Amino acid sequence: MGKGVGAMKANKTEYQILSPVFEDCWNKFSAEFPHIPHPIMRIGKNKKTWGLCYGCTPAKISLSKALAKMPSKFQQHVIFHELCHIIYPNHRREFYDLLDHFDPTHQKQNDRTNERLARMEEMKKKVMEEMGKT
Numbered sequence: 001m002g003k004g005v006g007a008m009k010a011n012k013t014e015y016q017i018l019s020p021v022f023e024d025c026w027n028k029f030s031a032e033f034p035h036i037p038h039p040i041m042r043i044g045k046n047k048k049t050w051g052l053c054y055g056c057t058p059a060k061i062s063l064s065k066a067l068a069k070m071p072s073k074f075q076q077h078v079i080f081h082e083l084c085h086i087i088y089p090n091h092r093r094e095f096y097d098l099l100d101h102f103d104p105t106h107q108k109q110n111d112r113t114n115e116r117l118a119r120m121e122e123m124k125k126k127v128m129e130e131m132g133k134t
C-alpha cells in the first residue's frame with residue numbers, strides 16, 4: 001500500500017461528502033435554468049480558492065478538498081457561487097443578484113429577521129395581554 005491509495009481514498013470521501021450537497025444545489029439551480037446541462041463536479045487541489053468554474057457545455061466545477069470540512073451552509077454558498085458563474089462569468093451586480101436568490105447564507109439573514117419580528121410580535125401580544133388584565 002503506497003501513499004497513492006490513501007490519497008485516493010481520501011479523495012473519494014470528499015467527493016462523497018460534497019456530491020450530495022452539489023446535487024441538491026444543482027436541483028434548485030436547474031429548476032430555474034432547465035436549458036443548462038449538468039456540470040461536472042470535481043474535487044481539486046485548489047488551495048487559494050474554495051471553488052472554480054471553467055469550461056462550458058457542460059461546465060466543470062472544481063471544489064477544494066478543504067470544503068468538505070466546512071459547514072454545509074458554507075458548502076452550499078460556494079457551490080451556488082460557482083453555479084452562478086455558469087450564467088455570469090464575472091462578479092458584477094447581476095451575478096450577486098442571482099447568487100442572493102439561491103444563497104442559503106443570504107436566506108439565513110432573512111430567517112434571522114423573521115425570527116426577530118416573530119419575537120417582537122410575541123412581546124407585543126404579552127404586553128397587550130398584561131394591559132388588558134389591569
Ligand SMILES: [Zn+2]
Nearest residue numbers: 081085090091
Ligand atoms: Zn466567483
